[in-house]
Amino acid sequence: MDRSHPPLGISVVSVIWLLMGLLNGVQIVQFVTTGPVSSEILLPLGLISGLSIAYLVVGIGLWKTRSWAWKGAIVLAAVGIVGSFLQQPVGLFIALLLLCVGIYLILERDQFLSAEGAI
Numbered sequence: 001m002d003r004s005h006p007p008l009g010i011s012v013v014s015v016i017w018l019l020m021g022l023l024n025g026v027q028i029v030q031f032v033t034t035g036p037v038s039s040e041i042l043l044p045l046g047l048i049s050g051l052s053i054a055y056l057v058v059g060i061g062l063w064k065t066r067s068w069a070w071k072g073a074i075v076l077a078a079v080g081i082v083g084s085f086l087q088q089p090v091g092l093f094i095a096l097l098l099l100c101v102g103i104y105l106i107l108e109r110d111q112f113l114s115a116e117g118a119i
Contacts, residue, residue: 006065010111013101014062017073021055024048051079070105070112077102 006014028049031037037045058076061069077098084094 006063007108007111009104010062010065010108013073013105014059016101017055017059017062017076021052021059024052024055028052051076065111067112070109073105074102077105 028045031045054072054076058069058072062073080098081095081102084091084098087094
């Protein structure tokens, strides 16, 4: 399989994951640079920073159709679905979008088979 050009749907998901990572990163930088950061917000900032990095790494892996990226994308979709319910009123829309992405990735898991044939 030629892994240099992922299918269109996987490319779209990869770009979405990359954009999510970049936008979260930009928001963190804006938040930190606008003024003093209280100690209560450090843990959430650390978690969001970790998720941003994970979105970027998984987005690159999806583009290259790596099997570990498929697993990571499923985990990030699940985390995103759970977390989206905290973001009312748009949370339901985000949860449905991430659910669709997760279902698509499950349907396309054959694209991520490693050379050994296992995900």
